[in-house]
Amino acid sequence: MQKPIWKRNLFVLSIAVFIAGIAFSEIMPFLPLYIDTLGHFSHSQLNFWSGIIFSGVYFVSAIVSPWWGKLADKKGRKLMTLRASLGMAIVLGAMGLVQNVWQLLILRMLQGVFSGFVSNANALIATETPKDKSGQALGTMMSFFTAGNLLGPFVGGALASMFSYRITFFITGLLLLIAFFLSLFFVHEEGFKPITEKKLESTRGVIRELQQPKLIFGLLLTTLIIQAANNSINPIVSLYVRQLMHGHGDVVFISGIIAALPGIATFLVASRFGALGDKIGTEKIIVAGFIGATIFFFLTAFVQNTWELGILRFLVGFTDACLFPQVQTMLTKNSPTPVTGRVFSWNQSAMYIGNIIGPLLGSFVSGLSSYSMVFIITAGIVILNLILFKINVVQNLLDNPTKS
Incomplete structure (x- = not known):
C-alpha cells in the first residue's frame, strides 16, 4: 500500500x-x-x-x-x-x-x-x-x-x-x-493554493485573516524568549565547566559533551512529545516544558561538579522538546493555511532575534556577576515566559469561548 x-x-x-x-x-x-x-x-x-x-x-x-x-x-x-x-x-x-x-x-x-x-x-x-x-x-x-x-x-x-x-x-x-x-x-506539494487576494499581500491583511491574532503574536514572543533563554548560557558553558574543573583536565572535550547533551535528549523525545501533545493538548506540553526548564536552570546555578551539570543539561533537552516544536504546532493549528508561510517566517525571525539577544544577555550578566547568576536569571526569564503564555492562552479562550 x-x-x-x-x-x-x-x-x-x-x-x-x-x-x-x-x-x-x-x-x-x-x-x-x-x-x-x-x-x-x-x-x-x-x-x-x-x-x-x-x-x-x-x-x-x-x-x-x-x-x-x-x-x-x-x-x-x-x-x-x-x-x-x-x-x-x-x-x-x-x-x-x-x-x-x-x-x-x-x-x-x-x-x-x-x-x-x-x-x-x-x-x-x-x-x-x-x-x-x-x-x-x-x-x-x-x-x-x-x-x-x-x-x-x-x-x-x-x-x-x-x-x-x-x-x-x-x-x-x-x-x-x-x-x-x-x-x-x-x-510534492499537493494542497498548495497561491494567494490571489490583494488583501493578503500586506502584513495588515494577514493579521486580519488570523482568527486569533493575539494568540499568534503571543506565541511569537514565546519563541523569542525561549531562544533567548536557551542561548543565554551558550557563551559561558565552557567557562563554567572550566570553573567546575578548577582549570584541570580536558576542559574542551568535557565542554563539547555537555554542550551536546541537550540536543541528544531533544532528539530522543521530540516526536514522542509531539504525538502526546496531539492527544492531550499541545498547551499542556508547553506548560510542562516551562516548569521543567525553570527548575533545571535554577538548579544548574548550584552544581558542584561536571557530572551534575551534565545531568541537568541533559534534562533541559527534554524541556526543549516540549517548547519550540510545540509552539510551532500551536501556530500550525491556529493559522489559516494560505498564510502559514508568513506566520512561520515571523516565527523564524523571532527565533533569530532570540539567538542574538540570548548570548548578549548571558555575556552581560556573567560579566557583571557570576556564571551561576546567568542560570538564575535564565530561570526567571522562563517563569516570565510561562506567565505570559498562560495569560495569552486564557485571553484567547475568553475571546473565543467556542474553542474552549
Missing part, C-alpha cells in the same frame, strides 16, 4: 533537514580558526571578527525572513526550500574561496539572505499534514534537524582534520546541494 503523500514528504524532508543540520553546524568549530588564517589579527580583533561573522547571518535572516514567508504563500513552500538550499549551497561553497575577512562577512550575510530552508520545510509539512498529526510530524522534523546539528561539529572537525578548512566548505556546499535535489525530485 502506497504511503500518503504527506508521509513521504515528511520522510524526505526529515532526511533533508538532517543533512542541512549537519551543513549548518559543521563549520562552527573551526570558523574562528579559519578567520585567523585570513589575516594577522590580535586576540581582541579575532574575537571581534568571530563575533560579527557568527552573528551577521542572524541579523540578516531576522530581517528578510518575513519577505520570504510572503513569497512562500504566493509561490509555494517547496519553491522556497529549493531557493534556500541552492542559494546556501553556492554561498557556503564559495566561503572556501575567500581571501579576506570582508569577503567572508559578505558571504555570511548572503547566507542570511538565502536562509529559510528549515522553516519552509516545516511550513510545507505543517500545511500538508492532517492537523491531528501535525504535532508528531513537526516533532519528527525537529528530531532530525537536532540530530544533524549534533553530528555536524564532529563531521566538520573530522573533515577539517583530514582535508582543510577550505575543502570542508566545498563539502558543506555539496551537502546542501543534496538537500536541494531531494526537495526537487521527491517532495
